[in-house]
Amino acid sequence: MNTGTTNLAHAAPGAPARIMEIGGGHGIRQKLNLRGISEGSLVRVISNTGPITIEVDRNVVSIGRGMAQKIRVAMV
Numbered sequence: 719m720n721t722g723t724t725n726l727a728h729a730a731p732g733a734p735a736r737i738m739e740i741g742g743g744h745g746i747r748q749k750l751n752l753r754g755i756s757e758g759s760l761v762r763v764i765s766n767t768g769p770i771t772i773e774v775d776r777n778v779v780s781i782g783r784g785m786a787q788k789i790r791v792a793m794v
Contacts (some may be wrong), residue, residue, distance in 0.1 A: 721725070722793055723790055725789060726770055726772070726786040727786040729785060729791055729793065731763050732764075734760060734761070734762050735792060735794060736758065736760050736794055737756065737757050737760075737789055737791055737793035738791060739764065739789075740755075741790070754774050755774055755779065755781075760772075761773065771783075
């Protein structure tokens with residue numbers, strides 16, 4: 719099991735990851751929370767070219783690369 723941490727923008731496609739920390743202020747946290755993305759969530763990276771596309775709670779969500787770089791994940 720690989721337990722390294724990285725930001726979401728650098729996670730490999732197909733890899734499951736757990737969100738450990740969300741950097742930034744209240745605004746970014748609120749935007750991500752509205753999309754079902756919060757600390758502790760288990761996500762799977764679908765694509766990391768252009769906007770980062772992830773699956774979270776059986777929903778597919780795309781977020782910008784800048785926002786994804788503020789999300790720290792642990793690979794599971």
